Every structure is written in C-alpha cells, then in structure tokens.
Amino acid sequence: MGLVLMSEGFDEELERIKLRKIREMLGKEGEEGGLTRGEPITLTDENFKSVISSNRLVLVDFWAPWCAPCRIIAPIIEELASQYSGRVVFGKLNVDENTRTAMDFMVAAIPTLILFKNGVEVERLVGAMPKQAIESVLQKHL
Numbered sequence: 001m002g003l004v005l006m007s008e009g010f011d012e013e014l015e016r017i018k019l020r021k022i023r024e025m026l027g028k029e030g031e032e033g034g035l036t037r038g039e040p041i042t043l044t045d046e047n048f049k050s051v052i053s054s055n056r057l058v059l060v061d062f063w064a065p066w067c068a069p070c071r072i073i074a075p076i077i078e079e080l081a082s083q084y085s086g087r088v089v090f091g092k093l094n095v096d097e098n099t100r101t102a103m104d105f106m107v108a109a110i111p112t113l114i115l116f117k118n119g120v121e122v123e124r125l126v127g128a129m130p131k132q133a134i135e136s137v138l139q140k141h142l
Helices: 002-026 047-053 068-083 100-104 130-142
Strands: 041-043 057-063 089-094 113-115 120-126
Touching: 002 113, 041 047, 041 068, 047 057, 047 089, 057 068, 068 130, 113 130, 120 130
Parallel strands: 041 089, 057 089
Antiparallel strands: 057 113, 113 120
C-alpha cells in the first residue's frame, strides 16, 4: 500500500514537470497558467492531454499533409491563432503521425476542428469552412 501511495505522488510530480517543460517549450505562460501563442502548436499523442488539460480554451485542427481541404484552412487557423493569442491556444495534430489521439476522438474525416474548454470537448466542426464560422464557435466560448 505504501508503494502505491508513493507511486501516485511520483506520477503527480512527473505530470507537473511535464506541464512545466511543455510551457517552456511552447512559449510564455498566460495569466491563468495556460499557454499563449501567436501561432498553432504541434500536438502529438505524447503531449496532447497535457496541453488540453492545462489550457482553458484549445482549438485542435486534426489534419494530414495530403488533405487538400486541410491545406485550405491552414492559413485560416494560423490567422486565428494570431488574432486570438492569449485567449485561445491553437494546436495542429497530424492524424497520420498520431493515430492514437485521432482514434480516441473518433476523427473519421479531416479536417476536423475540436474545441476543448477546460479539457472537455465542447464543439466539433468537420470539413473546410470559412473563418467566420470558426470564429462564431470561438466567440460562444470566450
């Protein structure tokens, strides 16, 4: 039993260290302890949960390099990341390289945009769409 308690504390400490390192790698910390970023960050199976859980609002673009609609919305995502810097973290997850996370969220078509609020999925947009459609979803949750 003592070993289990020590293991739990060890896991919590490792998670705190991982979060701190991710923040250092990705940019400056915001006022709420989350990340601020003027450009989308690269998400992977390894850092996905930490980034989602440590930021109030995260929009994730599930994409692939061969996907033409993904390439169409990429500049929109970059523009929104700059425009909403400090309020929303934008992440891009390549579904070909990070199949576990794509499967966990049952992403069946790309591009798929999922908005997470306090670590929980609150909105999902599938397919290429205009900037105004994405912004209207963001505005509902700011």
